[in-house]
Amino acid sequence: MAIDTATAQQQVLDAADRLFYERGVQAVGMDAIRAASGVSLKRLYQLFPSKDKLIEAYLAGRNRQWEQMLQEHLDAATEPRERILAVFDFLSAWFTQRDFRGCAFINSFGELGAISPRVAELAKQHKAGFRQALTDLAQTAGAADPDQLADHLILLSEGAITTSAISGSPKPAERAREAAVLLMRVSLPT
Amino acid sequence: MAIDTATAQQQVLDAADRLFYERGVQAVGMDAIRAASGVSLKRLYQLFPSKDKLIEAYLAGRNRQWEQMLQEHLDAATEPRERILAVFDFLSAWFTQRDFRGCAFINSFGELGAISPRVAELAKQHKAGFRQALTDLAQTAGAADPDQLADHLILLSEGAITTSAISGSPKPAERAREAAVLLMRVSLPT
DNA sequence: ATCGGGAGAGAACGAGCGTTCTCCCTCGTT
DNA sequence: AACGAGGGAGAACGCTCGTTCTCTCCCGAT
Structure with missing residues (x-):
């Protein structure tokens, strides 16, 4: 068969x-x-x-899933600031998944980044994609310096991912959202 | 001999x-x-x-070095808010070290956290120590909610560490510092 | 019915690993 | 001088892993 x-x-x-x-x-x-x-x-x-090729395919698939999950949460909001906050709703939903174990790219980078340039490159690309998405959101929301706001939001997100993975608690998503609200209050026109 | x-x-x-x-x-x-x-x-x-014991000793040593480096940067400032910002000076100095490859605990956790409970535990303890240090700093600085400010600062720090490791640029330290300044402006009494 | 190609099951191979063992040498003690 | 404990060098062992090979069977074409 x-x-x-x-x-x-x-x-x-x-x-x-x-x-x-x-x-x-x-x-x-x-x-x-x-x-x-x-x-x-x-x-x-x-x-x-080879196993290397399978790893590449695994990471490519993870990237696809991840972008799709993010997009679905973004689509739930239309107002620009709400769309930015939807990023943190996405994180919150992700962290509470039963099998959450952090970011596959961060984990793989820690394991193989020093040994496999391809894995390091894929991790870099994944994070660059996220950065681009956040920059677009910041720009649409009218940030005076979209790159800066995007970078700040990235730090909160990445920090929430690793902190949640290591601590095993989903709370960092809430904290990140709180901080994002505060930062948006300063970085976006009233 | x-x-x-x-x-x-x-x-x-x-x-x-x-x-x-x-x-x-x-x-x-x-x-x-x-x-x-x-x-x-x-x-x-x-x-x-055994190799496991050596790994434990390696992580214990990293924790010691890390706490010492942080402490040295903290000692460079006395005013409470300056001391909080010193955390980000520390990160900046760390990221520009030639051999910087991210946080040993995050990397080891990605590699072994799912397999070795001991490694997972050590990573957790290391991050808990950092959290305690930041909470103390936030409290001393007069934060209305020191836990909240500490958590926000942790997210920025951890985010900066992984972002800097993967991107290979030390810039996330500056961004984290910027964001910390903004957050302190909102979370600390004027 | 027969033949051939492809697929499945799993043995086999070669390398690398963590760990232990063997052999030999050194050196301080008597 | 003889001896024994200890240490260095590295071979050896048992295991796992990535990858390939062998053997067998099934099934469609002739």
């Missing part, structure tokens, strides 16, 4: 996503992914010719 | 500190530490009976 290529690929990616995120990339062997995906080792290597 | 125990231990810790921080914990083998410390493998295992 041959499973078609597209669904096999999806099963592998699903398993990789779950295991890599849950336990860390280096702690998960290709055989664990084979077992979790139900695909043969041979097929696995046909779909992803 | 027998080196005395204390200096041998120090040489091992120095080597472990450099290599673990530079390349990540899992990427560095015990043999690499032996080679870098100039100590025999036998002695190494007499000093640290």
Whole structure:
């Protein structure tokens, strides 16, 4: 019974996503992914010719999921300031997910950034994408210096992600939102 | 020629500190530490009976160094608000160190937090220590809600650390400082 | 019915790791 | 001088991992 290529690929990616995120990339062997995906080792290597490529695909998928989740929260608001605050609603929702373990890119960067230039690059790109999104939001909200406000919001967000991951509490999202409100009060025209 | 125990231990810790921080914990083998410390493998295992113990010692040492560096920057100021801002001077100085690779605790947590409860615990403790220090500073500065201000400052700091590590630029320290000034302006009595 | 290609299961391989063991040398004590 | 404890160098061991190979079976084409 041959499973078609597209669904096999999806099963592998699903398993990789779950295991890599849950336990860390280096702690998960290709055989664990084979077992979790139900695909043969041979097929696995046909779909992803090396673990490195699978890691890249995992991170690419994470980036896609992440952007989509963020976008959905942004779409819930129309007023510019509300849209900025929606970023922190997104974080809050993310942190309370049962399997939340921090940012896959920060984690992978800590694990492999020094060893794999590709992983370091993907992490950089992911964060640059977030920065761009926040800059757009700040600009639309009428910030005098959108780059500055965006950078401040990034710091709050990234800080909330790592603090929440390490402490195991979702509270940093609320704190970040509070601080964002205060900063917007100063950085946006009344 | 027998080196005395204390200096041998120090040489091992120095080597472990450099290599673990530079390349990540899992990427560095015990043999690499032996080679870098100039100590025999036998002695190494007499000093640290397992790699786990060595990792613990590495993190404990990092925590000590970190607290000391922070304290030195705090000591450079006496006025309460200046002392809070000194935290960001500390970050700025840290980020511009040639070998800066982010926070050892965040990195180790990303690598091993899901696998080693001890590492997760040490990361938690380190961050709790930082939180305590900031709470004291906020209280001394007269914040109406010292916990809140401390949490906001933590988010900025942690965000700056990871953003600076991934982007490779020290600029997040300046941004964090800017944001801290704005937040203090709102959260501290005039 | 037969043949061939592809897929699955898992053994095999080579490398690297953490840890232990062996062997030999040194050196302080008697 | 003889001896024994201890230390250095590195081989060895057992395990895991990424990757490849072998063998077998199934299934569609002829």
